[in-house]
Amino acid sequence: MTFALYSLQVAPLVVFRQDRNSSFLSSNSDSNQKSKMHVSMTMQTDGASTNIHTSHNKIPHVLTVAGSDSGSGAGIQADLKACAARRVYCSTVITAVTAQNTVGVQGVNIMPEDFVAEQLRSVLSDMHVDVVKTGMLPSLNILKVLCQNLREFPVKALVVDPVMVSTSGDVLAGPSVLAGFREELLPMADIVTPNIKEASALLNNVPLKSVSDMRDAAKLIHELGPRNVLVKGGDLPDSLDSIDVFFDGEEFYELCSLRVNTRNTHGTGCTLASSIAAELAKGSSMLSAVKVAKRYVETALNYSKDLLIGNGAQGPFDHFLALKNITQNSCRQDRFNPNDLLLYAVTDSSMNRKWGHSIAEAVRAAVEGGATIVQLREKDAETRDFVDAAKVCLEICHSFRVPLLINDRIDVALACNADGVHVGQSDMPTHLARSLLGPEKIIGVSCKTPEQAEQAWIDGADYIGCGGVYPTNTKANNRTIGLDGLREVCQASKLPVVAIGGIGLSNAGAVMESVPNLKGVAVVSALFDRECVLSETRNLHAVIREAALSRK
Numbered sequence: 001m002t003f004a005l006y007s008l009q010v011a012p013l014v015v016f017r018q019d020r021n022s023s024f025l026s027s028n029s030d031s032n033q034k035s036k037m038h039v040s041m042t043m044q045t046d047g048a049s050t051n052i053h054t055s056h057n058k059i060p061h062v063l064t065v066a067g068s069d070s071g072s073g074a075g076i077q078a079d080l081k082a083c084a085a086r087r088v089y090c091s092t093v094i095t096a097v098t099a100q101n102t103v104g105v106q107g108v109n110i111m112p113e114d115f116v117a118e119q120l121r122s123v124l125s126d127m128h129v130d131v132v133k134t135g136m137l138p139s140l141n142i143l144k145v146l147c148q149n150l151r152e153f154p155v156k157a158l159v160v161d162p163v164m165v166s167t168s169g170d171v172l173a174g175p176s177v178l179a180g181f182r183e184e185l186l187p188m189a190d191i192v193t194p195n196i197k198e199a200s201a202l203l204n205n206v207p208l209k210s211v212s213d214m215r216d217a218a219k220l221i222h223e224l225g226p227r228n229v230l231v232k233g234g235d236l237p238d239s240l241d242s243i244d245v246f247f248d249g250e251e252f253y254e255l256c257s258l259r260v261n262t263r264n265t266h267g268t269g270c271t272l273a274s275s276i277a278a279e280l281a282k283g284s285s286m287l288s289a290v291k292v293a294k295r296y297v298e299t300a301l302n303y304s305k306d307l308l309i310g311n312g313a314q315g316p317f318d319h320f321l322a323l324k325n326i327t328q329n330s331c332r333q334d335r336f337n338p339n340d341l342l343l344y345a346v347t348d349s350s351m352n353r354k355w356g357h358s359i360a361e362a363v364r365a366a367v368e369g370g371a372t373i374v375q376l377r378e379k380d381a382e383t384r385d386f387v388d389a390a391k392v393c394l395e396i397c398h399s400f401r402v403p404l405l406i407n408d409r410i411d412v413a414l415a416c417n418a419d420g421v422h423v424g425q426s427d428m429p430t431h432l433a434r435s436l437l438g439p440e441k442i443i444g445v446s447c448k449t450p451e452q453a454e455q456a457w458i459d460g461a462d463y464i465g466c467g468g469v470y471p472t473n474t475k476a477n478n479r480t481i482g483l484d485g486l487r488e489v490c491q492a493s494k495l496p497v498v499a500i501g502g503i504g505l506s507n508a509g510a511v512m513e514s515v516p517n518l519k520g521v522a523v524v525s526a527l528f529d530r531e532c533v534l535s536e537t538r539n540l541h542a543v544i545r546e547a548a549l550s551r552k
């Protein structure tokens, strides 16, 4: 028997047998073909004929048979979220309703087995289910009802998460269910995913203390009949890594990920099993389904490591990987406040080089001096350096509650989760930038004419940068529109306008005063082609503020 370290070694080809009548695993091409098939047939029902049309837009479908968690971290709720996040349809058969939170399980109400049977029949007799995933099976009779339905309605794969004890230590399935797992359900399973405690319980309480113990356990559990075993090491004490052992009956794989330092691990097991089911439903092979699912759990934990829900020891995490954005942006009240355009600082790498400033130093000085929004315009930076610098600048800006935009580079903005982008007329079209960045991010567009301003508004921009107002060295071959051109655009624009081009300490006040609805001025050289960015910004900020106030 070989032992493969998955992170170092190329996985051998996994061949799934088709020798059992209960369930899959069929090949990818088979399942894809099925999903592409367009069926239109006529069925006789009591003498009446009904047309049944099956659309070829079939979505992979997982049925979860599990308990409800009122705190929504684990159980049915985790399964629904995981499947939605992995873009798979999820139907639900509820076996128990738990009163549960981040402290523990306060109560369990087991569904009558007849009603579990009714739910199973409702779903399986009507819908095309690809994969069944089981979670909390609180009684032997419920387990038996499930097995009977699986025999009656065979599916492509069965994923069994042998839920027995919650991480808080509360019992979710008793000893009689353990026998049911061993004798009836596991022999039907394509994969079983016990955690350390559950693996130990399945094996008459043998102690599991190391990865080597987990490997032995995986082998012994495999002998109970499941085609594949994943012993999860989330609860393995004293481990820097989060290691799961996968055994397919022939090879062992050690699936390694960095242990995320967080209290928010409630529901990782349910999520992992549902995600495996989701990948199998899409047609993935078992090993690749497990790898993808594990990577997904790790990413979700990482994204929500600082999330605070509930007062207990183990919190839920965010399946949609969105909370990081929300917490990072939460320092700003609004998504975009047009008043932020007042003193708009645009960086320039050659000027920073000339004065020996790093981009982060320049940005810090600008926001300390009163810049109200910052745009990174790094035309000649390597992508890698740009992303790294942008991440640092984002932290600096956010600590001052100042939004940070990226010039032109949507990819960089996405990679560092900047507040938005600024695009020119020949950069990424605004409507595409919007669809790539989503509804929340700020998008600014350079415009010289009322027509361009109108188009920017139609395409979903948030503000326009209008200029060059005066001639400037920072942009070659740039047509100057003058104060009159600026006024014309400002009057016509439905979006807030910031003026750019040749503006500095000497003329900023006049520009602000003479163009009534101008929101602010954008400057490059006036701040960054200077030795002391901080004092230049302070001075300019004072002038602009005074001009804006005197206008009111």
Ligand SMILES: Nc1ncnc2c1ncn2[C@@H]1O[C@H](COP(=O)(O)OP(=O)(O)OP(=O)(O)O)[C@@H](O)[C@H]1O
Residues within 6 Å of the ligand: 074, 165, 166, 167, 194, 195, 196, 232, 233, 234, 235, 242, 243, 244, 257, 258, 259, 260, 261, 262, 265, 266, 267, 268, 269, 270, 271, 272, 294, 297, 298, 301
């Ligand atoms: N802190 C962590 N960092 C990274 N991965 C983790 C962490 N905790 C758990 N995991 C991973 O999450 C998956 C679920 O494992 P775990 O042992 O937590 O299951 P479980 O005890 O059944 O979870 P639960 O009962 O809370 O739903 C495994 O792939 C495990 O390696």
Ligand SMILES: Cc1ncc(CO)c(N)n1
Residues within 6 Å of the ligand: 066, 067, 068, 069, 074, 075, 076, 098, 100, 135, 136, 163, 165, 166, 167, 172, 266, 267, 268, 269, 270
């Ligand atoms: C309902 C339910 N299912 C599974 C688990 C295991 O995490 C839990 N805590 N609650």
Ligand SMILES: [Mg+2]
Residues within 6 Å of the ligand: 161, 163, 195, 269, 270
């Ligand atoms: Mg579990």
